[in-house]
Amino acid sequence: MTTRTALLDAAxxxxxxxxxxxxxxxxxxxxxxxxxxxxxxxxPAKADLAHALISRYRESFALSLKSICExxxxxxxxxxxxxxxxxxxxxxxxxxxxxxxxxxxxxxFQDPVLAELDGFHRDCxxxxxxxxxxxxxDKSVSGAGAAxxxxxxCLALVEGAQLIARAARDPRRFDDATTVFRGxxxxxx
Numbered sequence: 396m397t398t399r400t401a402l403l404d405a406a407x408x409x410x411x412x413x414x415x416x417x418x419x420x421x422x423x424x425x426x427x428x429x430x431x432x433x434x435x436x437x438x439p440a441k442a443d444l445a446h447a448l449i450s451r452y453r454e455s456f457a458l459s460l461k462s463i464c465e466x467x468x469x470x471x472x473x474x475x476x477x478x479x480x481x482x483x484x485x486x487x488x489x490x491x492x493x494x495x496x497x498x499x500x501x502x503x504f505q506d507p508v509l510a511e512l513d514g515f516h517r518d519c520x521x522x523x524x525x526x527x528x529x530x531x532x533d534k535s536v537s538g539a540g541a542a543x544x545x546x547x548x549c550l551a552l553v554e555g556a557q558l559i560a561r562a563a564r565d566p567r568r569f570d571d572a573t574t575v576f577r578g579x580x581x582x583x584x
Contacts, residue, residue: 398429399426399437399503399527401427402423402434402437402438402444403444403447403448403451404469404545405423405447405543406418406444406544406553407413407424407425407448407452407493408426408490408494409422409423409426409488409525409577410493410497411484411490411491411493411496412486412489412490413469413494414496414499414500415445415496415497415500415503415504418498418571420434420435420441423464438530441453442488442504442505442507442508443558445497445505445508446507446508446511447502449494449508449511449512450496451494451495451510452493452515453514453515453518455475455520456494456515456518458520459480460477460518460519460522463476463477464478465518466506469529469532469533469535470526470527470533470535470536470539471530471533471536471580471581471583472528472535472580473529474530474536474549474580475577475580477523477526477549477553477575478553478573478577481553481554481557481569482566482569482570482573483564484492484557485560485569486501486565487566488560488563488565489561489564490561491561492554492557493546494512494516494519494554495554495557495558497512498512499532499558513570514579516550519550520543520546520547520550521546523545523546523549523550524542524545525542526545527539527542527545527546527549528542530542530545534553534581535580535581536579536580536581537567537580538579538582539580549576552572552573552576555572556568556569556572556573557569558570560572570573
């Protein structure tokens, strides 16, 4: 693992568990075992670190969505896997996904980071809209309505459910919030 990757991993963990504003380069220095000056070599400013984090996360999540499609044939199964990925990101109620962490702290970020965050949400919504369009055809989501509205509601559901679960440090809150939606999914592949 490169030093840059170790720094990004440590920063992502800190942002997801404490928030982006709640850690410093000194914290990263201790976590990775390098001097603060070495961190500045990789990320001259914390804004550079934020941009690298959200860019990496956006790319990684796109690969996850592609994998969900490859591993699941029906829209219902794909949506079930999508919910599972958001639940898994809770890490037992100790964290939220990076997009949620960045969304809650958006006022701390400059335009390039906000553009990546917006791009993440647009990508996610486009993927969800495609899946809900498929659901209208394969009937694997009961009561499926307009794909764009379903996509927006689904994204709001999982991101909001993460916040509630994280606030309580109880992943069962995520399960409670998503139970009705999960009940609409026909998980045959």
